[in-house]
Amino acid sequence: MAEPILALDDLCKAYGALKVTSHVSLDVRPGEIHAVIGPNGAGKTTLIGQISGSLAPDSGRIRFDGRDVTALPMHARAHAGLLRSFQITEILPAFTARENVALALQAREGHSFRFWRNVSRDADLNARADACLAELGLEARAEVPAGTLSHGEKRALELAIAMACEPKLLLLDEPMAGTGREETDRLVEVLRALKGRYAMLLVEHDMSAVFALADRISVLVYGEIVATGTPEEIRDNPRVREAYLGEEAVA
């Protein structure tokens, strides 16, 4: 079996007495979609924060793409190909959708200590940004300030920005949160199309999306992984049914 693209080794983090991450070990294999599910407050967002580098774990190690990145700052991890999307949309509201994506492409191309050329007239950059937007059905919204997009469009833009960075591993924190059925279906299709292009760690509450996409699922409860397995194994795991899924959710 190929070496995992991401491997968490005994990760722990506490806020005071509250253990938000408790001895978490999991891995993501190249090309795999590994879903992490769990009730609200289980520590999913905190876990993504530690993997992406916006939060520091108390102990444990994070290996990404063959090296230890535990001490690497967030922007350096992003450069290495470890990208994340945010549960609470984190876009640049005054920039247009195109400018949001173009900035991500620009970041990919190394330093931005370039003062002379007008970036908004960089036809090549704009064309590539528009191509990313088109993948998510946002091509008609390229010139709209991102702050005025609909919620669903913002979620899609969030994904377009991450994809523009050509990730090796994409951490997705509830990409479907708050979107309507139709938008959820479209995002599922987008992610399915991306499957295999890069690995993903998917945190999601929408169970139909999770079971449609995931190769493996880990269940997080009170900061602890209580089960990891294929969707079938997780569906049939009595502990998981009891702790989280509920009978009707998988019926």
Added chain:
Amino acid sequence: MSTQSAPARLSRELIGALIVFALFAGLPILADAMGDTFVVFFTIRIMVFAIAAVSLSLILGYGAMVSFGHAAYLGLGAYCVAILAEHGIWDVTVSLPVTLAVCGLFALVTGAISLKTRGVYFIMITLAFGQMAYYTATSLSAYGGDDGLTMWGRTEILGSTALGDRTVFYYVVLGCLLTCYLLARMIVASRFGRVLQGAKQSEMRLRAIGIDPYAYRLIAYVIAGMMAGLAGALLANAAEFVSPAYMSWHRSGELIVMVVLGGLGSLLGAIVGAASFLVLEEVLSHFTEHWRLIFGPFLVLVVLFGRGGLISLLPGGRKNG
């Protein structure tokens, strides 16, 4: 940055800039015809402060760095020129590089420290560095200390004393303003400028796509410091006198007011803001000593109701650099 298409934005902006610079360019001719010299001196002052306001607008309006010590660069630039003159060095080929280097270095060192902080802490620490410069100037007893230092002439250009001519000096200052404005516009529109404006909106977003904003902010801070230093060098020449008052925190506050008054996030706004501020100050102070009592509420009204500042009332429109 707005819902208008790019060409519409460009032409609106062009119109605004053309009007402003045409007014500046035509003014000495008009003043000569009316035999009024005060207006020319006064407009030189406006243009000098407009350069300082443009430089502050670059970091405040586009980078959300609320520097409360920006007048330090004005003073520093002025003192560089005056102190060199005191030692018999008058030529621009020496004084300009020295001014830019000193201001750039001061910005690099203080910026590197200040930019480790955010929000109110950044305001406080830039204020502290500004005051440090102020008190250092007051203690320079060899150069007049509290009383300041008189320059017995103006900067020379390769030995020529052409700047002594009022009209020549006026157009040199205008040229400096135009250069700084165009330079700032170019920076804002560049890849660098996009990072700066992105970091203002969400630092987390920038880190998430692989950009650490610190170095970008620092470079912008240094550019702004050098630009304000140039304004200081021109101010020393305009007044043929320098004093620690140039660096006082009141002055820094006034620069912020100019930028906000003109319209945050607009470089042309900074120029309009500087002009409006100085004209209002001049006019109001003729009527009453307590002009600040009128000016304060006026400012509050502009900030509350004219969200885009004065620039949003001009044909140049708002938010277009």
